[in-house]
Amino acid sequence: xxxxxPAGKMPKCWSQRLWWVSVPLALVLxxxxxxxxxxxxxxxxISLGAFVSAGYMGGYWLGTIIDQKYRTExxxxxxxxxxxxxxxxxxxxxxRRKRDRLESVVLRRLEEGIQRLADGLANPATSREELFAExxxxxxxxxxxxxxxxxxxxxxxxxxxxxxxxxxxFLRAFFIEAFQIPSGSMIPSLRVGDHIxxxxxxxxxxxxxxxxxxxGKRIGAVAWNWSLPERGDVIVFITxxxxxxxxxxxxxxxxGDTVAIQDNQLIVNGKPVAQIDRGDFEYNELDQNGxxxxxxETRRYDEDFDGRVHPVLRKSCExxxxxxxxxxxxxREKKLCEQGHYTFQAELNRLDQHLWGPWxxxxxxxxxxxxxxxxxxxxxxxxxxxxEFVKGRAEFIWWSYREERVQWDRMFTRxx
Numbered sequence: 001x002x003x004x005x006p007a008g009k010m011p012k013c014w015s016q017r018l019w020w021v022s023v024p025l026a027l028v029l030x031x032x033x034x035x036x037x038x039x040x041x042x043x044x045x046i047s048l049g050a051f052v053s054a055g056y057m058g059g060y061w062l063g064t065i066i067d068q069k070y071r072t073e074x075x076x077x078x079x080x081x082x083x084x085x086x087x088x089x090x091x092x093x094x095x096r097r098k099r100d101r102l103e104s105v106v107l108r109r110l111e112e113g114i115q116r117l118a119d120g121l122a123n124p125a126t127s128r129e130e131l132f133a134e135x136x137x138x139x140x141x142x143x144x145x146x147x148x149x150x151x152x153x154x155x156x157x158x159x160x161x162x163x164x165x166x167x168x169x170f171l172r173a174f175f176i177e178a179f180q181i182p183s184g185s186m187i188p189s190l191r192v193g194d195h196i197x198x199x200x201x202x203x204x205x206x207x208x209x210x211x212x213x214x215x216g217k218r219i220g221a222v223a224w225n226w227s228l229p230e231r232g233d234v235i236v237f238i239t240x241x242x243x244x245x246x247x248x249x250x251x252x253x254x255x256g257d258t259v260a261i262q263d264n265q266l267i268v269n270g271k272p273v274a275q276i277d278r279g280d281f282e283y284n285e286l287d288q289n290g291x292x293x294x295x296x297e298t299r300r301y302d303e304d305f306d307g308r309v310h311p312v313l314r315k316s317c318e319x320x321x322x323x324x325x326x327x328x329x330x331x332r333e334k335k336l337c338e339q340g341h342y343t344f345q346a347e348l349n350r351l352d353q354h355l356w357g358p359w360x361x362x363x364x365x366x367x368x369x370x371x372x373x374x375x376x377x378x379x380x381x382x383x384x385x386x387x388e389f390v391k392g393r394a395e396f397i398w399w400s401y402r403e404e405r406v407q408w409d410r411m412f413t414r415x416x
Contacts, residue, residue: 030047091117177236186234188283228254233250249379255362277301398411
């Protein structure tokens with residue numbers, strides 16, 4: 001049955017809640033509409049803001065109509081009870097925490113009002129009009145005598161924002177974190193301008209959450225792992241050579257594996273990793289700011305790690321000029337990279353990458369390489385990655401923007 005009571009006496013319900021549905025719907029609509037056009041970053045943001053605003057206002061407007069015209073008496077009674085319970089909790093909290101600051105007469109009236117409101121809410125037979133009258137009486141009493149105990153609007157906003165920030169930091173620390181791809185070392189799987197989400201619980205929990213040093217010495221992290229990175233996983237980790245930077249690479253070997261590169265072909269445990277030649281490949285090289293640098297010509301292969309197929313880029317070795325042999329004397333290099341309990345050659349030039357190894361991955365480490373094999377600084381330079389440095393596994397691309405346009409075809413795609 002429809003209610004005939006004045007709209008001003010009706011507790012708001014749908015007008016306060018419907019935007020939870022209308023705003024996500026507006027975002028979905030924005031995705032399908034805006035993806036049909038090429039636009040700059042700022043035009044996209046303005047358009048997206050317009051869709052979100054329209055969704056919010058539309059939800060509020062529709063909810064107001066529902067509240068005023070199409071709410072049943074039973075629904076209004078339930079909403080009135082919810083509103084009354086919120087007020088009752090606040091009044092009880094004031095009476096419990098601030099009773100020593102209240103005058104005896106005010107405290108007595110407060111306790112009597114709390115009892116009346118509680119009895120009305122506890123009695124299923126109490127009508128909505130009676131609940132509304134008692135709630136309004138206590139709201140007027142609170143406005144007259146308890147106003148200074150109410151939180152100001154500014155304080156409520158600050159607390160809400162602070163709580164949201166704490167939740168975001170907690171999620172970022174333990175569950176999921178957003179990263180931006182700054183270089184082309186993972187092309188074609190990941191490109192400059194891709195924004196990804198990383199699952200930080202994929203392998204376990206790691207403490208401390210950030211690299212920490214005490215008296216100049218690094219404090220080792222403690223990790224509780226329920227699984228370990230596997231060959232083919234794309235992971236984000238702290239680099240062994242610079243603990244202030246995060247890198248994203250693909251795991252190509254795990255503890256105990258022997259890794260080598262011969263004629264620019266990846267070899268794990270003495271066997272070449274299966275690859276299918278997909279032909280010539282070109283891509284635009286971009287700097288960290290997304291500006292065009294030049295066109296790179298290379299070759300694309302589909303690499304297969306035990307049934308997990310992903311694309312890689314590398315040049316084939318068609319002549320001795322393409323694949324120069326590394327001298328056995330690593331000491332000829334000007335720099336050696338000390339990585340704790342192992343020593344690794346620090347600087348290899350581009351041609352050296354075509355012939356490397358074999359090398360055995362130590363316990364508690366993984367060996368990582370970029371999918372863009374000829375343009376990636378990875379474990380071939382600074383050695384394997386300790387498991388305690390692994391932050392998580394890359395899951396999917398949630399946003400992609402490069403060369404002054406939104407890359408719609410890459411958004412919400414899972415990382416292979």
